[in-house]
Amino acid sequence: MTETDGYILIALFALPLGVALLLMLLPSRERSALMAITGLSSLVLFGLSVYIFARYDYTSTEQFQGVVAWTWLENVGFLGERGIQFKVGLDGIGSAMVLLTGIVILAGTWVSWKIQRRTKDFFILLYVLVGGVYGTFVMLDMFFFFLMYETSLLPMYLLIAVWGSTRKQYGAMKLMMMLLAASILIFTGIFAIFTEAGVGTFDMEVLYAAEYSTTMQKIFFPMIALGCGTLGGMFPFHSWSPDGHAAAPTAVSMLHAGVLMKVGAFGIIRLGIQVLPEGAVYWGPALITVGIVAALYGAISALQQTDMKLMSGFSSVSHMGYVFVGLGTMNVIGMTGAVLQMFAHGIMTALFFLLIGGIYDQAHNRDITNFSGMAKQMPLWAIFFIIGSLASLGLPGLSGFIAELHIFVGAFRSYPVVGGLAILTAAITTTYLIRMGAQVFFGELSPRWTGLKELTWMERAGATVLVLSILALGLWPAPWIDRIATTLAQTIPGVSL
Amino acid sequence: MSDLNFNYALLLPEIILAATGGIVLLSDAFRRELKLGRNMLPWITVAGAVLATLASVAQAGIVEDFAGIVLVDAFTTFFRVLFGLTLAVVVIGSHEYVAKQIRGQGEFYTMLLFATVGASFMAMSTELITAYVGIELLSFSLYVAVSLAKSDPRSGEAGLKYVLLGGLASAILLYGLSLVYGAAGSTDYATIAKNLSEGRDGMHAPLLMGLTMVIAGLGFKASAVPFHMWTPDAYEGAPLPVTAVLSATSKAAAFAVLLRLFGGPFLPAIADWQGTIAFLAVLTMVVGNLIAIQQHNIKRLLAYSSIGQVGFMLMAIVTISDASTSAVLMHLGGYLITNLAVFMGVIAFYNQTGSEEIADMKGLAETNPFLALVIAAGLFSLAGMPLLAGFTTKFILFQAAAYGGYLWLVGVAVVASTVSLYYYLMVIKQIYVIQTDGSLLDPQAHDVVVPRWRLTWTGYLTTATLLVAMVVVGLWVAPLAHAADSAAKALFG
Numbered sequence: 008m009t010e011t012d013g014y015i016l017i018a019l020f021a022l023p024l025g026v027a028l029l030l031m032l033l034p035s036r037e038r039s040a041l042m043a044i045t046g047l048s049s050l051v052l053f054g055l056s057v058y059i060f061a062r063y064d065y066t067s068t069e070q071f072q073g074v075v076a077w078t079w080l081e082n083v084g085f086l087g088e089r090g091i092q093f094k095v096g097l098d099g100i101g102s103a104m105v106l107l108t109g110i111v112i113l114a115g116t117w118v119s120w121k122i123q124r125r126t127k128d129f130f131i132l133l134y135v136l137v138g139g140v141y142g143t144f145v146m147l148d149m150f151f152f153f154l155m156y157e158t159s160l161l162p163m164y165l166l167i168a169v170w171g172s173t174r175k176q177y178g179a180m181k182l183m184m185m186l187l188a189a190s191i192l193i194f195t196g197i198f199a200i201f202t203e204a205g206v207g208t209f210d211m212e213v214l215y216a217a218e219y220s221t222t223m224q225k226i227f228f229p230m231i232a233l234g235c236g237t238l239g240g241m242f243p244f245h246s247w248s249p250d251g252h253a254a255a256p257t258a259v260s261m262l263h264a265g266v267l268m269k270v271g272a273f274g275i276i277r278l279g280i281q282v283l284p285e286g287a288v289y290w291g292p293a294l295i296t297v298g299i300v301a302a303l304y305g306a307i308s309a310l311q312q313t314d315m316k317l318m319s320g321f322s323s324v325s326h327m328g329y330v331f332v333g334l335g336t337m338n339v340i341g342m343t344g345a346v347l348q349m350f351a352h353g354i355m356t357a358l359f360f361l362l363i364g365g366i367y368d369q370a371h372n373r374d375i376t377n378f379s380g381m382a383k384q385m386p387l388w389a390i391f392f393i394i395g396s397l398a399s400l401g402l403p404g405l406s407g408f409i410a411e412l413h414i415f416v417g418a419f420r421s422y423p424v425v426g427g428l429a430i431l432t433a434a435i436t437t438t439y440l441i442r443m444g445a446q447v448f449f450g451e452l453s454p455r456w457t458g459l460k461e462l463t464w465m466e467r468a469g470a471t472v473l474v475l476s477i478l479a480l481g482l483w484p485a486p487w488i489d490r491i492a493t494t495l496a497q498t499i500p501g502v503s504l
Numbered sequence: 505m506s507d508l509n510f511n512y513a514l515l516l517p518e519i520i521l522a523a524t525g526g527i528v529l530l531s532d533a534f535r536r537e538l539k540l541g542r543n544m545l546p547w548i549t550v551a552g553a554v555l556a557t558l559a560s561v562a563q564a565g566i567v568e569d570f571a572g573i574v575l576v577d578a579f580t581t582f583f584r585v586l587f588g589l590t591l592a593v594v595v596i597g598s599h600e601y602v603a604k605q606i607r608g609q610g611e612f613y614t615m616l617l618f619a620t621v622g623a624s625f626m627a628m629s630t631e632l633i634t635a636y637v638g639i640e641l642l643s644f645s646l647y648v649a650v651s652l653a654k655s656d657p658r659s660g661e662a663g664l665k666y667v668l669l670g671g672l673a674s675a676i677l678l679y680g681l682s683l684v685y686g687a688a689g690s691t692d693y694a695t696i697a698k699n700l701s702e703g704r705d706g707m708h709a710p711l712l713m714g715l716t717m718v719i720a721g722l723g724f725k726a727s728a729v730p731f732h733m734w735t736p737d738a739y740e741g742a743p744l745p746v747t748a749v750l751s752a753t754s755k756a757a758a759f760a761v762l763l764r765l766f767g768g769p770f771l772p773a774i775a776d777w778q779g780t781i782a783f784l785a786v787l788t789m790v791v792g793n794l795i796a797i798q799q800h801n802i803k804r805l806l807a808y809s810s811i812g813q814v815g816f817m818l819m820a821i822v823t824i825s826d827a828s829t830s831a832v833l834m835h836l837g838g839y840l841i842t843n844l845a846v847f848m849g850v851i852a853f854y855n856q857t858g859s860e861e862i863a864d865m866k867g868l869a870e871t872n873p874f875l876a877l878v879i880a881a882g883l884f885s886l887a888g889m890p891l892l893a894g895f896t897t898k899f900i901l902f903q904a905a906a907y908g909g910y911l912w913l914v915g916v917a918v919v920a921s922t923v924s925l926y927y928y929l930m931v932i933k934q935i936y937v938i939q940t941d942g943s944l945l946d947p948q949a950h951d952v953v954v955p956r957w958r959l960t961w962t963g964y965l966t967t968a969t970l971l972v973a974m975v976v977v978g979l980w981v982a983p984l985a986h987a988a989d990s991a992a993k994a995l996f997g
Contacts, residue, residue: 124947184926
């Protein structure tokens with residue numbers, strides 16, 4: 008990547024924020040203009056994301072590529088020469104996450120055109136969210152990292168409380184307060200890191216190189232990990248996730264479970280493992296324990312749900328559990344698996360939420376026990392759902408398999424028991440997905456649902472993009488693994504092969 | 505005493521403000537003879553405020569004292585500009601409100617002008633008596649202004665409460681100052697600093713008592729818990745523009761005095777007061793933010809929220825240094841902009857609906873999307889959400905306290921700040937989530953047309969300017985930060 012690509016990194020978050028601003032000025036009657044602007048910008052964002060992913064050069068030895076920086080505030084108060092910088096740059100993990108965001112926002116924009124009430128406001132908030140997410144993945148200054156992180160949370164409350172369904176006020180408030188309470192820990196952690204480093208700058212590259220005492224690392228790594236982990240759905244602070252996702256409108260669930268939860272896991276890597284590696288090694292076993300408990304607990308809870316969205320929400324908790332297991336192994340295979348799982352789960356959970364939204368908007372019902380024989384009524388819907396389920400349960404050839412394989416191998420290397428439990432979880436996952444498939448898709452078609460129509464063209468297009476991504480990672484994972492594994496091996500001190 | 509410097513040009517901004525006060529009062533009295541419309545008064549006031557601001561900007565770069573009692577330096581200039589702009593914004597944004605709701609417009613604007621003069625003197629004084637006179641000038645003007653509402657019985661009650669409690673606080677402050685004088689042997693800041701650092705035998709107990717009383721007295725003016733009791737009542741009863749001034753000018757001026765005192769003459773005795781102020785800070789941010797949750801009236805909510813903000817700013821006094829002073833001045837700037845944006849929004853809302861209840865804001869997003877945006881952005885900024893001033897300045901303020909070695913205090917502050925988001929969200933919920941008929945939105949149904957209303961042009965002007973300023977400070981804080989930093993450096997040399 009060259010410096011010119013750095014400007015594209017800036018465009019990744021400047022474009023959505025600019026679109027949000029543009030929409031504010033647009034009269035709300037202009038629905039076709041709204042669709043044109045959002046449609047075009049989602050395509051451009053997707054294109055830029057793919058371009059950035061392709062341009063990232065994993066053979067290079069530089070940790071961050073496409074670095075562009077301006078000083079933003081320096082020599083003021085406690086800030087030194089470099090102070091706070093507006094600095095962007097990308098590593099291999101970030102490149103995978105940027106691609107994920109591009110894919111999910113493409114599908115998410117298309118399905119959101121269904122919304123009829125205050126559509127403009129919805130898109131303004133949605134694009135602020137997207138801008139924040141992109142920003143978090145590319146910012147290399149801790150101040151701006153956290154600014155973008157909070158920006159992605161900012162619109163959440165309104166998006167859910169206004170346009171959501173099913174106890175939306177409760178879900179929205181719970182989600183917002185839990186996530187912001189978690190930010191307390193991140194906030195405090197950042198302050199501690201800055202103070203301990205004592206170099207007067209929030210520049211992450213400088214902070215990575217700074218020395219931190221072992222005690223300090225042991226105290227503050229868990230704060231960062233819990234703070235970011237809560238956004239990543241870490242057990243036992245995951246409880247906002249099923250309620251929030253059940254209440255959220257389709258595109259918000261897609262982006263939230265698909266991308267924003269990954270921002271949490273990404274934060275653990277960026278602020279936690281990369282800055283405080285000794286702390287990470289010390290707390291690795293705890294991370295694994297929490298992860299495997301989450302994986303099992305989420306899967307067992309999903310088994311008990313009859314609301315499709317709640318099932319998908321708990322399934323997210325379970326799959327994010329794998330991510331924490333992978334991160335806790337502190338070896339390259341396991342951690343590569345964690346990042347792959349972030350990508351794979353992001354895509355498939357977005358697909359699930361898109362499909363559940365597709366049926367809920369018509370039926371106003373998403374109870375598994377109320378449906379049967381839907382494969383006859385909505386064959387495309389059923390096919391997409393089954394592909395998503397197969398990826399989720401880890402069928403070889405699809406994305407989930409690649410990710411989980413890495414995590415299992417990594418876990419077996421460190422803790423064989425955990426590897427065994429992870430495989431047990433995969434079996435439970437299979438059970439709840441197959442059980443749902445058998446109930447919903449097959450059997451007699453209930454006369455109550457004969458009026459249901461197949462997915463709209465927009466939903467089909469969105470689902471197709473997501474399914475193609477699942478296949479791409481499943482069949483040709485090399486581009487992802489190259490980028491992620493080299494970054495991890497190069498940059499994380501204390502990581503073993 | 506012939507070596508004293510009597511350069512009256514140094515006091516030009518204050519002279520302009522006081523003269524404008526006189527002009528406003530006289531033109532109100534001789535309105536018929538002069539054939540002046542009543543609506544001229546706010547514009548004369550604004551002209552005075554703007555001229556005073558320009559005069560203070562023109563004095564930037566000067567470091568010169570006047571008769572050894574006040575000092576014009578970057579610190580003074582920072583506050584003068586802040587106060588001048590606040591006054592201008594409040595008057596422009598609220599003149600319709602004042603025309604309808606206030607008894608005696610001439611007195612009202614005069615009081616605001618005199619209050620600003622008092623605030624300026626608080627910021628520039630380098631001597632205890634002058635500082636005290638400045639405080640009293642500010643307080644007396646506001647006692648009057650608080651009780652000037654035409655038809656609201658709460659206004660008189662608020663004025664009475666404020667004047668009684670304020671008088672008590674002034675007495676305590678004055679007693680404290682005299683004890684400090686006894687212990688330190690001077691009322692001049694520099695001499696106090698010198699004497700305290702040398703230490704005098706047997707003077708520790710009176711000094712400790714004096715400092716405690718000074719903290720209590722100034723704590724009252726800044727509404728720090730447990731000296732905050734007057735705040736919610738005075739805020740609720742006062743006319744809205746006065747509430748805005750109470751929460752902006754009055755608070756900032758109290759901090760100017762705190763910074764000058766605790767960053768200068770009292771600094772040698774830091775061990776004697778640091779713990780007390782840390783305790784007050786914790787109490788203030790916790791109590792302020794917790795009680796705010798239960799409020800139904802937007803003014804009371806903002807009163808408690810402003811108490812919470814004081815708690816955050818007190819952290820900078822605890823860890824006093826040029827870094828934390830620079831941070832708290834920056835935060836003060838951001839807080840003033842944000843707070844004024846909310847107040848101007850609420851004033852515009854009151855002008856249209858005549859209500860101050862949070863529940864009456866329901867559906868504002870559909871009846872006036874612009875005002876909804878301003879109020880919501882202001883509340884998010886107060887809560888410290890990003891892209892807005894609140895995030896940036898709060899981040900730097902907290903980091904400064906952490907850098908000063910008080911990470912635990914910052915931990916409490918971050919928790920309190922998160923609690924504050926909850927009650928701001930309750931207001932935002934009324935504005936955006938609840939519809940005008942009290943129902944929730946069904947995303948599948950088609951749009952219904954709700955009749956919209958518009959602000960007056962001055963309403964648009966003030967709210968839009970403040971909204972833009974909020975975003976600019978949030979994303980490009982450097983100019984404000986450098987101004988704050990040079991002010992802090994002026995204080996610490």
